[in-house]
Amino acid sequence: MDTTIICPRFETAISLLSQRWTGLIIYQLLNGPQRFRHLTEVIGISGRLLSERLKSLEAAGVVTRKVYPETPVRIEYELTEKGFSLKPVMDAIQDWSQEWVEPVNAK
Amino acid sequence: MDTTIICPRFETAISLLSQRWTGLIIYQLLNGPQRFRHLTEVIGISGRLLSERLKSLEAAGVVTRKVYPETPVRIEYELTEKGFSLKPVMDAIQDWSQEWVEPVNAK
DNA sequence: CCCTTTAGTTACTTTATGTAACCAATTATA
DNA sequence: TATAATTGGTTACATAAAGTAACTAAAGGG
Structure with missing residues (x-):
């Protein structure tokens, strides 16, 4: 009997990457830090979902959020080392x- | 102004790979041709979704379906060259x- | 004050996914 | 000769995720 088991780390990794938009966000951030609005425009994602994805990417340690208290406020998202290694x-x-x-x- | 545009081929590729389950299915099929039931068990996907995913992977030219008229019928799914090159x-x-x-x- | 910009959030609709029961074909078993 | 078992699905329905668009908060500028 074939009791192959899929590697749990691989499963975790692919469950991150197979979320809609996450791949594109990471791909885009490989070009360097970018602002929220810019990401929505370039990727074609709504603010609602971008916000959600960035939060979960931050929680996963792939992205960091940096606040520059200019006016209007500038917030940049950039990849961590873990993120860049993708x-x-x-x-x-x-x-x-x-x-x-x-x-x-x-389509 | 930054008018970066994400490569359309990349977008097409990642829209395939970022569908839930497709990555795992391809990963699993890298081990060789496998039957429908076996895939459901190893991957932990329902028949309903596996059927749907295999159809779209076939349509994308990544997977082929082979029927062996034994008893009970044996149907095997395997990667095409395009699939293996993933x-x-x-x-x-x-x-x-x-x-x-x-x-x-x-989780 | 009112307007503009950025970075979100909220409420609501539509689409995708999960769950479980069901079906057809074929052959083994009582 | 039913009855059950196995494979490869499909159907119907419930739940979760994604899409859409309007709205908000903060901080100047005119």
């Missing part, structure tokens, strides 16, 4: 998409 | 999880 994952997805995903395609 | 992605997630995810953790 770059090889994003690169692998990027590579695969270049080879296997046709460019056209609307 | 191995570097899965490996990268695996590597990251080994380094950054603590093993304990229930």
Whole structure:
């Protein structure tokens, strides 16, 4: 009998990455710290969900939130070391998409 | 003004991978062709969702369905070349999880 | 004061997921 | 000859997550 068990760490990792938007947020933050509003515009996510995702990414130790008390207030989100170390994952997805995903395609 | 645009191929790729269960299904199928029932047991997914995911993975050209008219009928799902070429992605997630995810953790 | 900007939150609708019972095909068992 | 068992699903319904859009708080600027 095949009693293969999926690695629990892998499962934890993929449950993070397979949440809608989290991959795109991390991918986008690989370009450097960015503001809330900018993220909504570039990614095409609503404030409601971006807020939720950033909180859970912060809780997961992937993202940090930095407040600059300018006017109007500037808040930047950036990847932690843990977050940056997802770059090889994003690169692998990027590579695969270049080879296997046709460019056209609307939906 | 920063008019960065996220690569559409990357977006397509990640919209596939960020569907719940698809990552685990692909990861599991990297071990070779497997039957429907076996997948439900190993992954812990319901028949309803597994069926739906396998159909969309087939439509995306990542998985093929093979029917062996034995008794009871044996149907095996296996990765296509496109599917197997996601191995570097899965490996990268695996590597990251080994380094950054603590093993304990229930939910 | 009123307006603008940023960074969210709230309330509500729509879509996706979870759960469990059910079905058809086929062969073994009482 | 029923009856049960196994596989590969599907259906119907409940719950959770995501989408939409309006709203709020804080802090200047005019």
